Amino acid sequence: MQEIIEQIHSVEGRFEIAVTGGGTSAISKLLAAPGASRSLLNAVVPYSDSALSNYLGTTPAQACSEQTARMLATRAFHNARELDQSTVIGVGATAALQTDRARRGEDRIFVAVQTSTASRVYLLALDKNQSRIGQEECCADLIIRLIASSLGIPVSGVPSPLHEQTATDEWRNLMTGESLLTGNKDYKALFSGAFNPPHEGHFTIRQFAEQKLKTEVAFEISAFNVDKPPLDYIDIQQRQFWLNDGPLVFTRAATFLEKSGLFPGATFVIGVDTLVRIDDAKYYAGSEIARAAAIETFRQRGHKFLVFGRLSNGEFQSLATAEICDELRLLCIEVSEQEFRLDVSSSAIRDY
Numbered sequence: 436m437q438e439i440i441e442q443i444h445s446v447e448g449r450f451e452i453a454v455t456g457g458g459t460s461a462i463s464k465l466l467a468a469p470g471a472s473r474s475l476l477n478a479v480v481p482y483s484d485s486a487l488s489n490y491l492g493t494t495p496a497q498a499c500s501e502q503t504a505r506m507l508a509t510r511a512f513h514n515a516r517e518l519d520q521s522t523v524i525g526v527g528a529t530a531a532l533q534t535d536r537a538r539r540g541e542d543r544i545f546v547a548v549q550t551s552t553a554s555r556v557y558l559l560a561l562d563k564n565q566s567r568i569g570q571e572e573c574c575a576d577l578i579i580r581l582i583a584s585s586l587g588i589p590v591s592g593v594p595s596p597l598h599e600q601t602a603t604d605e606w607r608n609l610m611t612g613e614s615l616l617t618g619n620k621d622y623k624a625l626f627s628g629a630f631n632p633p634h635e636g637h638f639t640i641r642q643f644a645e646q647k648l649k650t651e652v653a654f655e656i657s658a659f660n661v662d663k664p665p666l667d668y669i670d671i672q673q674r675q676f677w678l679n680d681g682p683l684v685f686t687r688a689a690t691f692l693e694k695s696g697l698f699p700g701a702t703f704v705i706g707v708d709t710l711v712r713i714d715d716a717k718y719y720a721g722s723e724i725a726r727a728a729a730i731e732t733f734r735q736r737g738h739k740f741l742v743f744g745r746l747s748n749g750e751f752q753s754l755a756t757a758e759i760c761d762e763l764r765l766l767c768i769e770v771s772e773q774e775f776r777l778d779v780s781s782s783a784i785r786d787y
Contacts, residue, residue, distance in 0.1 A: 436576065437468065439583050439590055444470035448586045450524035451477040451511040455487055456499055457530030458544060458574030465579065474586075476518045479511070491664050499531040501545050501556050501597060506664045508547035509554075513665055516611070524585050525549040530574050533567040544574045545597075547667075548585045551611050554667040555599040557581060600668040609658055609685055610668075616686040616697055624648050624741075625655040625684070626704040627694065629663060631670075633677050636777045641681065643775055644704045644741055647768075652704055653682035659689045661718060690718060692729045700737040702768075706745045707752050710767065713740075714759040730762045743770045751776065 443465070452462060452475070462478040465471055481490040487503075488494040491510060495503040507527025515523035530544035542561035547554070559577050561570045576592070583590045608614040626641050637654075644652045656674055658666040666674075671685060688694040691703060691713055705713075712718060719725035740763075744753035754769040 436464070436579060439579060439588065440465060440468045441470070442588045443579070443583050443586060444468055444474045446474075446586050446588060448522045448524060449474050449476045449515065449519050450526055450582060450585075451475075451479070451515040451518070452526040452528075452578070452582075453479045453481060453490060453507040453511045454528045454578070455481050455503075455507070455530075456528075456544075457532040457571055458528045458546075458578050460571055461528075461575035461578040464575060465582075476515050476523070477511075481507075493662070493664055499529045499543065499545065501547075501558070503527075503529045504545035504547040505549075505554065505556050505667050505669065508549040508556075509665050509667045512549035523551075524582070526578065526582055526585075528574070528578050530561075530570075532561070532570045532574070533563070533565075542570060544577065546578055546581050548581055549667055550585060551602070551607055553599060553601045554669045555585075555596040556669070557594055558597045559594065598669055600672045602668045606668055606671055606685075609687060612687065615688065616684055618684055620653075620682070620684070622653045622655075622682070622684065622698055622701060623650045624652040624702040624704060625694070625698060626652050627655040627657070627691075627709075629660060630654065630656060630674055630678060633674075638680075639777060640704065640743055640775070643770070647770070648702055648741065650702075651682060653684055654678050655684050655686060655694070657686050657688050657694075659687055661689045692732060695733060695736055695738060702739040702741055704741045704743070706743050707754060707757050708745055708747065710740060710742050710754070710759060710763070711757055714763050727760075727762070730760070730766070733766055734762070738766060740767045741770065742767050743775060744772050 459480050465475055479490060481487040491506050504527045508525045511527055512525025515525055526548055528544060528546045531542055542563050544559050545556060547556040561573060580590045580593050584593045605617045609617055630637060641652050686697060688697055716723050716726045742754040744751055751772055753772055754767055
């Protein structure tokens with residue numbers, strides 16, 4: 436293992452690693468070898484639930500899961516790119532080792548690796564009869580071998596990925612910031628969302644919006660949502676598969692102000708909950724002045740917001756009941772409850 440670590444520190448490529456639950460000794464092994472500063476940009480151990488949520492920017496449904504490992508790796512990749520614009524890798528690992536608490540499921544580790552060209556995630560089931568120290572050693576060994584493999588170093592003992600997705604040129608350019616969106620069509624109306632997963636309501640809303648606006652409506656998904664972790668290539672491919680019956684564009688626009696710069700004059704199809712967030716100074720670094728300036732920019736660029744109502748806490752909320760400023764309300768087109776109502780949400784489907 437020492438020889439593999441020395442090779443990691445000697446080849447081109449740098450990485451950030453985020454580990455929770457088990458496998459943290461991989462970090463100390465990497466740091467103990469000479470030359471670690473040439474390859475390791477940062478190492479993070481978000482061990483508690485709150486620390487994990489803070490690092491990811493969201494609370495994962497389950498700490499030890501494929502999705503959490505991928506979110507860790509994607510976050511680590513983008514952090515690494517902020518530190519170094521050369522060849523970088525994000526590594527995320529989450530493990531469930533022997534514990535003194537009752538736990539359902541097997542002892543296991545998920546390790547994800549994010550590069551500019553591919554997303555990969557691996558699963559290793561751990562022997563429950565092995566000591567916690569022994570399991571930890573297996574986790575650290577796997578993490579180090581996967582880092583080496585991702586840097587092009589030939590190593591044995593690397594399992595086949597549980598899931599992997601290679602990027603198209605468009606996706607890679609989006610991930611690295613070389614482009615701000617996929618495709619180059621000048622869309623006149625966009626339905627923005629995470630669509631995780633899309634459901635009947637999304638497709639019905641788009642169809643209704645096209646009839647009301649008398650123009651094509653494209654689905655728009657930001658790979659960098661202000662309230663959610665960045666997407667990886669597995670996420671992007673999944674959304675593209677789910678939404679393959681209509682126009683779809685991926686962007687780097689995390690806010691509607693950024694979307695405005697990409698699609699001047701477009702009408703944005705949104706739910707009333709999204710409208711309230713657009714009016715919330717929290718999303719403008721807490722500045723009421725910045726919020727007002729953004730709304731004025733929407734007006735100057737000719738934007739409109741087609742607003743659909745939504746069931747929230749047992750009550751149907753609509754544009755008429757939304758507490759927003761008058762300047763933003765003037766830019767809105769209401770879809771009343773009588774015109775359209777369909778009580779379904781992606782979060783409810785995920786929780787089912």
